[in-house]
Amino acid sequence: MTPLTVAVEGLATDVQLPDGDGAFPAVLIRTPYDRRRHRAELRGWARRGFAALVQDVRGRHASPGEWHPYENEAADGATAARWIRRQTWSNGRIVAVGASYAAHCALALALDAPEDARPDAVIAAVPVLGPAETAREPSGVERLSARAGWWAAHGDRRDSDEDALEKALAADPGLLAHLPLIDLPVRLGRSLPSWPGLWGHRERGRLRARARHAGMPLLAVGGHHDHFTEDTVTLWRSWGGPSARLLMGPWGHGLVAAPGPDARPAHRVSLGELYARWARLALAGDLACGHRGAVGLGGSPLWVPADVEGEPRTENVRLLHGSSFTADPERPLASQQLTVPTDGTPDRCLLVTPPLPRPLDVVGAAEVRLRATADTPSADWAVHLVALSPEGAAERLAVGVVRREDPPGPAAEFTVGLGRLARRLPAGTRLRLEIAGHHFPAHARNPHTGDDPVTATRLLASRREVDPWHVALRLPVLRTRPMPTDPVQEILR
Incomplete structure (x- = not known):
């Protein structure tokens, strides 16, 4: 079956209808990533x-106009929804579906469009909630490499070049280290007029606030290894519609197509079949009210109910070295680095737990509390939590970064959130805690001058002191063996 391509108010839209006559419910996907990629998905629906429709958003691929991320999705989605409801093959019911930016389009339609254009149900996978949520951590620290990669691939252009940043880095390995970061487009060799404006977005939580007033069911799907895990869970918890379901597995941004190292065969889920069955129940009003869902426990075959949370427990840590270290932005701690240097001036504080005497099930938000000092007026604190297997293999479990502007000199006490974990750690595992001043290039370097990291042109080294007696690693630990659940049954009831 080849979809019919039509122009909906000028925007290129593929339409795939079921066999036979009748009025059908519709699925609407709006994407900047080329509607032609979704043709197999349309056939599945x-x-x-x-009736399945996928549309190139304004200014992308075959759709005319100018591409301004996050600006036109509610209005253009509303136009598409009204068009669908006027068609003879439509029964008037619509499910807005999308992943990543396409999930933003679905949520904008559900939460920002006029009432008559809103969908009857929403499936939002690895959702992008807004520019501020993608560009910065809650503390304000800039997410550099992910945003540079996305803007290089998709920003201010009609088509996409998925490997644009990788090719640029191959030609200039120090590309992301050049200052100021605001001039990155010059070094990429092409115009990116929207790049500076991205960093002006600081208001978080707008869609989340509107989600409290949602009037339709939601299925939120995410991965423990995705950039937007926290946003996915927050969206689910905030949703005010008649029902909200959460499916969270040990996956990356590509979900089941991108399993993490802790994924097991039991974490393979047929998302297409699950989406269709959930959509049928949601449109029929046959889902139980309330918030439900399932979370895959990485490192085990188990799924547990989404409302299961461990109790905070402080793990004993001992100092290995580096209670005094230098955070030098000229030589920042690399984001992907798992090896630890054993000579030279320390660039991090390193602590470790004893081997776990028994398996540990960790489900929920983890954090590190510490007392520390920086001799510069602005300082980022990056905390890496690494699992060391009994065989000596290292695997990063979590990273948290906060920005502090404390007076140099007196020690400050603060907390660094490490995000959500859902993981079984085997007996004999040791947990390594690395406290550093940078996490580059995943995050921009703090110049330590008090200047904006995006426009700064000068870098200073920062001397750090960590009080090892006041470092507390707090993990959400399940006190008893979790009761398993079936993820499909949990989502569909």
């Missing part, structure tokens, strides 16, 4: 009785 059509086989299950849905």
Whole structure:
């Protein structure tokens, strides 16, 4: 089956109808990533009785106009939804579906469009909530490499070049280290007029606030290894519609197509089949009210209910070295580095737990509390949590970064959130805690001058002191063996 391509108010849209006559519920996907990539997905929805539509957003691929991320999605989505409801093949019911930026399009339609254009249900996978949420951590620290990669691939252009940043880094390995970061487009060799404006977005939580007033069911899907894990869970918890379901597995941004190192065969889920069955129940009003879901416990075959949370427990840590270290932005701690240097001036504080005497199930938000000092007026604190297997293999479990502007001299006490974990750690595992001043290039370097890291042109080294007696690693630990659940049954009830 080849979809029919039509122009909906000028925007290129593929339409795939089920076989036979009748009025059908519709699935609407709006994407900047080329609608032609979704043709197999359209056929899958059509086989299950849905009219399936995918649209290139304004200014992308075959759709005319100018591409301004996050600006036109509610209005253009509303136009598409009204068009669908006027068609003879439509029964008037619409499910807005999307992953990543396409999930933003679905949520903007559900939460920002006029009432008559809103969908009847929403499936939002690895959702992008807004520019501020993608560009910065909650503390304000800039997410550099992910945003540079996305803007290089998709920003201010009609088509996409997925490997644009990788090719640029191959030609200039120090590309992201050049200052100021605001001039990155010059070094990429092409115009990116929207790049500076990205960093002006600081207001977080707008869609989350509107989600409290949502009037339709939600299925939120995410991965423990995704950039937007916290946003996915927050969206689910905030959702005010009649029902909200969460499916969270040990996956990356590509979900089941990108399993993490802790994924097991039991974490393979047929998302297409699950989406269609959930959509049928959601449109029929046959889902139980309330917030439910399932979370895959990495490192084990188990799924547990989404409302399961461990109790905070402080793990004993001892200092290995580096209670005094230098955070030098000229030689920042590398984001992907798992090896630890054993000579030279320390560039991090390194602590470790004893081997775990028994397996540990960790489910929920982890954090590190510490007392520390920086001799510069602005300082980032990056905390890496690494699991060391009994065989000596290292695997990063979590990273947290905060920005502090404390007076130089007196020690400050603060907390660094490490995000959500859902993991079984085997007996004999040791946990290594690295406290550093940078996490580059995943995050921009703090110049330590008090200047904006995006426009700074001068870098200073920062001397750090960590009080090892006041470092507390707090993990959400399940006190008893978790009760397993079936993820499909949990989502569909």
